[in-house]
Amino acid sequence: MSKIFLTDTTLRDGSHTVSHQFTLEDAAQIAGGLEAAGIDIIEIGHGDGLIGSTINYGFGRHDDFSLISAAASQLTKSKLAVLLLPGIGTVEALKMAQKAGAKAVRIATHVTEADMGEEHVKAAKDMGLFVVGFLMMAHMTDAERLTEEALKFESYGADVVYATDSGGAMLPEDVFEKISSLKKNLKIPVGHHAHNNLGLAVSNSLTAIEAGATYIDGCLSGLGAGAGNTPTESLIAVLNKMGYEHNGDLYKAIDASEKILIPSLNNKGLKVNSQLDAMILGYAGVYSSFLLHARRAGQRFGVDVRDILMEAGRRKAVGGQEDWLIEIAVELANQKSK
């Protein structure tokens, strides 16, 4: 199995969810949290890409370059990326983005219009950036045409090409067919960006991986335009359960969501409840009634509630065995103090 590279786009596609009102502090803190969570590429900027902050697409609270600088100040490992839609973004803006700290760019065109991106891909490569060709609304054409367009991006010098399900409209079989065709015909790696309109974002990401994709997108807590993207935390959880190699850290991704992103959303008046307790219960494979007991035991003995639940899952604890949770917490506390 090939290693999977994670791109988180909370600060770009997720920016739609907050009507592009992320603050510079949000940018810095969320980027820092994502780097701690092992995310390979962090995308940032207006939801509609570089220079998207207009009367047409909605003004952002800050310009892209300030956001990039704020995030870049926190990063030493993760690659900071911007999105560029030719026709909205320009090569000039890309140069400014690079100056502010961007190391990568995703050049996004409609699925049948890769040629719109030729000039931008070539310029970005000349600038020494890591370049992703991003073919949007990939459900609107067939595998053959998609592959032709992807080959164009490859010929321009792109490092990776994505089949992007902007509309959240792709069925598993469609993802499999298209990604397989890209994988078969391209020399460069293939990526997939899912939206959750039909509730298929996580599984379409898995299907893409199965078909050969090695670059996968997510957003913390499933933020993103419309129904949102693949939740980064769920993606990491499922990749872990399936044994895929990647750089993501589940607990730290959850921390970035619960301690940084969600409080910031709530401060903006967007009442978002964390779904991550439920996620960890499914990850551990334990009864939901365990949560409260595990929390109490964790507090009492100074142990991470997630470690307690994971161990309960390994021991196949069932309803009625809530006392095991205390036993487990004590054991974990003892191990820690050794």
Place this chain on the structure above:
Amino acid sequence: MSKIFLTDTTLRDGSHTVSHQFTLEDAAQIAGGLEAAGIDIIEIGHGDGLIGSTINYGFGRHDDFSLISAAASQLTKSKLAVLLLPGIGTVEALKMAQKAGAKAVRIATHVTEADMGEEHVKAAKDMGLFVVGFLMMAHMTDAERLTEEALKFESYGADVVYATDSGGAMLPEDVFEKISSLKKNLKIPVGHHAHNNLGLAVSNSLTAIEAGATYIDGCLSGLGAGAGNTPTESLIAVLNKMGYEHNGDLYKAIDASEKILIPSLNNKGLKVNSQLDAMILGYAGVYSSFLLHARRAGQRFGVDVRDILMEAGRRKAVGGQEDWLIEIAVELANQKSK
């Protein structure tokens, strides 16, 4: 492809989401909406099943029998079902449920303890009920053991057996292996009940169908314990897109969610936003920017916004072609008036 039978459990598993506070009016209206949406089996009662309304599991606003009566008064086609956990529910209670209008029962045991349900399955069959064996926490054992337990339910006389992913912990490969084994070894139909902890509920339902399951559960708007169940509307949308035969009606399921369930949740102080606009966009395969324009055109010409979006999807309209939406609305209005 075999026909798929839909069970909606908004009024039972979804009851957890409202701390078992559904009113009699909720029960009547939601059941009516589900029948209109072509749901084959409607499950109702306390989240923990018959007689679950206790200090241990949380008192319900109404007893199960009043809820059953209220729902039954609205139904002529859909089968009203109750859940019975041996040890909590009793045969006596089941008789009262039948008197109140229940036509089916799901006898639920831990995945390795089907024998706990023998007496109840036999009694329910003697009473003339449709009986489902419901093997909970199916992730906790292997396919072989699950199959042994399912064969017990079959031998007691059950009409259907479910592999129930109570913890939302099953991966696609696990669902496929287990449902395939049940399908291969049982004479009676096989069902699957998913939870969305890992974001896999819709796709695990599809995987189950692919492996041979013909009974699938959902809840309107993805209600249900923990991370919730498979959203019934998404399930219907995806089954439609994939060409499966079933009795569900997508628009009417959306109506039941948007016009009945969600207002009732909001009245209870649970702020729930409909995700169904985004779902329809994915179903139609159109840009999210179309929604506002389609809504305006729909109001102006008296056409269902969903029909406009679907037609735009069929015509493969892309961004910038928002004027097509008015054209489509006019055409649909003309067709209607003929």
